[in-house]
Amino acid sequence: MRALTCLVATGTLLVAATAWGQAPSFTARLGRNPVGVGEAFPFEINLSVDNAPMEDYRPPDFRGFRIVAQQPSQSTQIQMGGGGGFMRQTYTWHYQLVALQKGKLTIAPASVRVDGRELRTEKVTVTVVDSGQAQPAPQQRQQPGRGIPGFPGANFFFPDLVEPDPEPAPAPEPAKPAGRRNFLRAVPSKTKAFAGEQIAVEWQMYLTERQNNYAPTKEPRTDGFWAEELEVPQNRGGLSLSEQVLEGRVYLFAPLMRKALFGLHPGKYTITSLEADISRVDFFGATVKSEHLKADPVTIEIVPLPAGAPAGFDPSAVGRFSIAAEVDRNQVQVGDAITLKLRLDGQGNLRKIGLPAMPRLDGWKIYEPKLNVQMNRGDVIGGSKTAEYLLLPERPGQTTLPAFSFSYFDTQKAAYATVKTEPLQLTVTGEAAPAQGPRATAPVATPASSGSENLLALDVRPLRSRPSLRRDLGSALYHSPALLGVAIAPPLLLGLLSLLGLARARLGQETEGKRRRKLRRSANRRLRTATAHLREGRLAPSLGEIERVLTEFLTGKVGRAVTGMSREELRAALGRLGGGADLTESTVSALDTCDRARFAPGSINPEEASRAIDHAGEIIEAFEKLQSNAGGAA
Amino acid sequence: MSLRRVASATVLCATLAAFAPTARADFLDQAWKRGNEAHLRGDYAGAVAAYEQLDKQRVVSADLYYNLGVTYFRQGHLGHAIWAFERALVVAPDDEDARFNMLQARKLADQRAHDKLEGAEREALWTRLVTFFSPSTEVWLFCGLYLGCFALLFVRRRMAEDSRLAVTTAAAVLGSAALLAGALLLGRMNLDRIPYAVVLPDTVAVKEGADTNFRTSFEVHGGLRVRVLDRDQDWVRVRLANGLEGFVRTEDLGLL
Numbered sequence: 001m002r003a004l005t006c007l008v009a010t011g012t013l014l015v016a017a018t019a020w021g022q023a024p025s026f027t028a029r030l031g032r033n034p035v036g037v038g039e040a041f042p043f044e045i046n047l048s049v050d051n052a053p054m055e056d057y058r059p060p061d062f063r064g065f066r067i068v069a070q071q072p073s074q075s076t077q078i079q080m081g082g083g084g085g086f087m088r089q090t091y092t093w094h095y096q097l098v099a100l101q102k103g104k105l106t107i108a109p110a111s112v113r114v115d116g117r118e119l120r121t122e123k124v125t126v127t128v129v130d131s132g133q134a135q136p137a138p139q140q141r142q143q144p145g146r147g148i149p150g151f152p153g154a155n156f157f158f159p160d161l162v163e164p165d166p167e168p169a170p171a172p173e174p175a176k177p178a179g180r181r182n183f184l185r186a187v188p189s190k191t192k193a194f195a196g197e198q199i200a201v202e203w204q205m206y207l208t209e210r211q212n213n214y215a216p217t218k219e220p221r222t223d224g225f226w227a228e229e230l231e232v233p234q235n236r237g238g239l240s241l242s243e244q245v246l247e248g249r250v251y252l253f254a255p256l257m258r259k260a261l262f263g264l265h266p267g268k269y270t271i272t273s274l275e276a277d278i279s280r281v282d283f284f285g286a287t288v289k290s291e292h293l294k295a296d297p298v299t300i301e302i303v304p305l306p307a308g309a310p311a312g313f314d315p316s317a318v319g320r321f322s323i324a325a326e327v328d329r330n331q332v333q334v335g336d337a338i339t340l341k342l343r344l345d346g347q348g349n350l351r352k353i354g355l356p357a358m359p360r361l362d363g364w365k366i367y368e369p370k371l372n373v374q375m376n377r378g379d380v381i382g383g384s385k386t387a388e389y390l391l392l393p394e395r396p397g398q399t400t401l402p403a404f405s406f407s408y409f410d411t412q413k414a415a416y417a418t419v420k421t422e423p424l425q426l427t428v429t430g431e432a433a434p435a436q437g438p439r440a441t442a443p444v445a446t447p448a449s450s451g452s453e454n455l456l457a458l459d460v461r462p463l464r465s466r467p468s469l470r471r472d473l474g475s476a477l478y479h480s481p482a483l484l485g486v487a488i489a490p491p492l493l494l495g496l497l498s499l500l501g502l503a504r505a506r507l508g509q510e511t512e513g514k515r516r517r518k519l520r521r522s523a524n525r526r527l528r529t530a531t532a533h534l535r536e537g538r539l540a541p542s543l544g545e546i547e548r549v550l551t552e553f554l555t556g557k558v559g560r561a562v563t564g565m566s567r568e569e570l571r572a573a574l575g576r577l578g579g580g581a582d583l584t585e586s587t588v589s590a591l592d593t594c595d596r597a598r599f600a601p602g603s604i605n606p607e608e609a610s611r612a613i614d615h616a617g618e619i620i621e622a623f624e625k626l627q628s629n630a631g632g633a634a
Numbered sequence: 635m636s637l638r639r640v641a642s643a644t645v646l647c648a649t650l651a652a653f654a655p656t657a658r659a660d661f662l663d664q665a666w667k668r669g670n671e672a673h674l675r676g677d678y679a680g681a682v683a684a685y686e687q688l689d690k691q692r693v694v695s696a697d698l699y700y701n702l703g704v705t706y707f708r709q710g711h712l713g714h715a716i717w718a719f720e721r722a723l724v725v726a727p728d729d730e731d732a733r734f735n736m737l738q739a740r741k742l743a744d745q746r747a748h749d750k751l752e753g754a755e756r757e758a759l760w761t762r763l764v765t766f767f768s769p770s771t772e773v774w775l776f777c778g779l780y781l782g783c784f785a786l787l788f789v790r791r792r793m794a795e796d797s798r799l800a801v802t803t804a805a806a807v808l809g810s811a812a813l814l815a816g817a818l819l820l821g822r823m824n825l826d827r828i829p830y831a832v833v834l835p836d837t838v839a840v841k842e843g844a845d846t847n848f849r850t851s852f853e854v855h856g857g858l859r860v861r862v863l864d865r866d867q868d869w870v871r872v873r874l875a876n877g878l879e880g881f882v883r884t885e886d887l888g889l890l
Contacts, residue, residue: 216846216847218868219846221868221885223885264679265679265683315677315679458738458741458742459738460704460707460715460734460735460738460739461704461731461734462704463670463673463674463701463704463705464697464700464701464731465670465674467663467667468659468663468666469662469663469666469688469693469695469697469698470695470696470697471662471693471694471695472694472695472725472726472770473770474768474769474770474771474772474773474774475694475725475768475769475770475773476692476694477770477773477777478769478770478772478773478819478822479692479694483773486777486780487780490780490781490783490784491784493784494784494787494788497788497791498791501791
C-alpha cells in the first residue's frame with residue numbers, strides 16, 4: 001500500500017514537472033451539457049502560459065446565448081527547485097450563459113495572442129433541450145450570495161465573503177426550474193465582529209418573474225446595534241431590478257435595504273426578519289396574485305475589543321481614521337478670532353465617536369465648537385466629523401496649540417492605533433485688552449486666572465454615588481397589587497370582628513331554660529357524689545353534698561342566697577315559689593337533717609342518709625315540675 | 635412527619651424568607667455600585683448597562699433614574715436623558731437636582747431642534763391636582779389616613795360608652811381625609827391608563843398609520859412629552875399636547 005502511494009506521488013510530481021515548460025494551453029470548457037432553454041449554465045475559457053505575455057483576448061461569439069454574468073480571474077503558480085524556478089500563469093474567463101433557443105448551438109472559438117502567436121480554442125457544441133429536461137446543475141455548498149455555481153471558488157458578487165467552508169455539503173437537490181421561488185434574504189458582510197466594528201447587511205429580493213407591487217410589511221429590528229442606513233441603488237425612485245443567477249437559476253434581483261450596524265456590547269444578537277408583500281396586478285389594476293415574503297433572521301456575534309486600549313480610548317472608535325487640525329491663520333490681533341478646524345476622517349461610527357478634547361489655552365477664550373458630520377453612505381459608513389472652534393486671543397504673545405491625538409481600534413490590523421496632528425504655532429499681536437468677541441451660545445471654558453468672564457457651558461449636576469441604592473417603596477406599592485390589599489383588609493377585618501362580637505354576645509346570653517338545665521345538671525352531679533360517699537360509708541360528707549345541692553338549687557330558684565336565711569325567711573321564700581306548705585316543710589326538714597348530720601354525725605345512720613338523698617332528689621324534681629307547670633301556664 | 639422535621643422546615647422557610655430580600659438588596663446594590671464606578675471612570679456604556687439592569691428588575695428609585703439621566707446626558711443621548719430625569723421627577727416631584735438637570739437637557743435639546751406646539755393646551759386642573767404630589771406621597775397619605783381611621787374604629791369598640799364620641803369624631807375626620815387621598819390616587823391611576831412618554835431619538839418621523847409605508851405626518855424631536863393612546867404591535871398611537879396624533883415605533887418612546 002505504501003509502495004503504491006509512493007508510486008502515485010512520484011507520478012504526480014513527474015506530470016507536474018513536465019507541465020511546466022509546456023506550450024501554452026488555451027481551452028474552452030462547458031459546465032454541463034445538455035442544457036435547458038432559459039437555464040443558466042457555466043462556460044469557462046482557460047489560458048495557461050509560462051511567463052509569456054498575453055494580449056488581445058477575443059471572447060467567443062455567443063450567438064444564440066445570452067451572457068448573464070462574466071468575470072475574469074488570474075492565478076500564478078511558482079515552483080523553486082535546485083534546477084531553477086518555474087512560473088506559470090493561468091487566466092480564466094468565467095461566463096454564465098443562458099440558451100435562447102432549442103437545438104444544437106455552437107459557441108465559436110475564442111482567440112488570444114501569446115508571445116506574438118495567436119491561439120484559438122476549439123468550437124464547443126451545446127445541446128439545448130426544453131426547459132426541465134436538461135441534467136441538473138451540480139449543487140455547490142453555497143452561502144447565500146456567494147459565487148456562481150458551477151465554478152467553485154469564483155465569487156464575484158461578494159468578493160469579500162470568500163472564506164473556506166469547513167462544513168460538508170448537503171445532499172444535492174435537483175435544480176428544477178419549477179423549484180424556483182420568490183424569496184428575500186439578508187446578507188451580512190460578516191457574522192462575527194468586534195464591538196463597534198462596522199457590519200454591512202443587505203436585504204435582497206429574488207423574483208422569478210416581474211411583479212407590479214412591492215410593500216414591506218415589517219422592517220428588521222436591529223436591537224443591540226447602532227444602525228445607520230446605507231444607500232441602495234434605485235431605478236427612478238423604484239427598485240433597481242437586474243438579472244442574476246443563483247444556484248443555476250436566473251432571477252430578477254433587487255437590493256431592498258442596506259444598513260451599517262455597529263455592535264454596542266459583546267454577545268450574540270439577532271437581526272429580525274424583513275417581511276414584504278409582492279403582488280401582480282392585471283390591466284385594470286386588480287391584484288392577480290400576491291405573496292408574502294420573509295427573510296431569515298441573521299445572528300451576529302459581537303466579541304469584545306482586545307485588552308490594551310490606550311488611555312482615553314473611545315470604545316466607539318473602531319475602524320480606520322485619520323485626524324487633521326488647521327487654523328485659518330497663524331497670526332492674529334488681540335480681539336480678532338481664529339477658526340480652528342479639527343477634522344476626523346475615516347470609516348466607522350462617526351456620529352457616535354467623540355473628537356479629542358480641546359485643551360485650555362492661556363490667554364485665549366474658546367467657544368463651544370460647531371460640530372459637523374459628513375457621512376458617505378455607500379458600501380460602508382465613512383466620511384468626516386469636524387469640530388470648528390472659535391479662538392479669541394486676549395493678550396499678545398506666542399501660543400503653541402498642542403497636538404491632538406486620537407486612538408482607535410484598527411479592524412484590519414486587529415490592533416489599537418493612535419493618530420496625531422502637528423502642533424500649531426499661533427502669534428498674537430496688538431495690545432492686551434478685554435476681548436469683545438462674538439456672543440457664543442455656550443463657551444467651553446476660559447481660564448479663571450485671566451480675570452475675564454468665566455462662562456460655563458450647559459451641564460448637568462453630577463452623579464449620586466450613595467453606597468446603596470435608595471428605593472421608593474411608596475411608588476413600588478403604587479404599582480403593586482398589595483395596595484388593593486391595604487384598601488380592602490381594614491374594612492374586612494372590622495366587619496369580621498363585628499360579626500364575631502355579635503355571635504359571641506348571642507352565644508353568651510343565659511336564658512331561663514339554660515339556667516334551669518344548668519342547675520339540674522349541677523344538682524344531679526352533687527347527688528351522684530353524695531351517693532358515692534354513702535356507698536363508701538362516709539355519711540357526713542354524703543349529707544354535706546346533699547346540703548350543698550339543696551342550697552345551690554334553692555338559691556337558683558329563689559334568686560338569692562338561702563344559706564344566710566332563717567327557717568322563717570326560707571319558708572316565706574319557698575312559699576313565694578308556689579310549692580305549697582307540704583313541699584316547703586319537706587324541704588326545710590331535709591335541710592334540718594343535713595344540719596343534724598353536720599353537728600351530730602353519730603345521730604345519722606346509713607338508711608337515713610339514703611332516704612335523705614332520695615328526698616333531696618324528690619324535692620328538686622318537685623320544684624322543677626312546679627317551674628315547668630308555671631312556664632306552661634304562662 | 636415528626637415534630638423535629640416540622641420545626642426544621644419552619645426554621646428553613648423562615649431563614650429563606652429572611653435572607654431572600656437581603657440577597658436581592660445586595661445584588662441591586664452591587665449593580666448600583668458597578669454603574670456608578672463605570673460612570674466615574676468614563677465608561678458610560680457600562681454605566682448605562684448596569685443601571686438598565688436595575689431598571690429591568692423593576693426597581694423604582696429616583697436616584698437610579700437620576701444617575702441614568704446623567705449618564706445618558708454624558709453620552710449625548712438627550713432624549714433618553716430627558717426621559718430618565720422625567721421618570722425621576724414622577725417618583726420624586728420635589729427632586730431639585732433632577733428638575734435642574736431635566737431643564738438643562740431640554741435647553742440643549744432645544745438648541746438642536748425645538749418642537750413648538752401651536753395651540754398646545756394647558757393640562758386640565760384635575761390633572762395638575764392629581765399629579766401635584768408624587769405617587770409615593772399619595773400612597774403613604776392614603777394608607778396613613780385610611781389605616782388610622784380604621785385603627786380608631788377598632789379602638790372604639792373597646793372603649794367605654796362615654797368616651798366613644800371623641801374617637802368616632804376623630805375616625806370620621808381621618809376617614810374623610812382618606813377619601814380625598816383615595817380620590818387623588820384613583821385619579822392618578824385613571825390618568826396612568828393613558829400614560830405619558832418621552833421621544834427618545836433625536837428625530838422621529840410620526841406616521842399616519844402603524845407602518846413605515848404610511849405618509850409622514852410630522853416630525854418630533856428627542857425629549858418631547860407625548861401621550862400614548864393605543865398600541866398596535868410595534869407601533870403606538872401618540873397625541874401631542876396640541877392634539878396632533880400619529881404613529882411612532884414603540885422603541886422610539888420611553889414610557890413615564
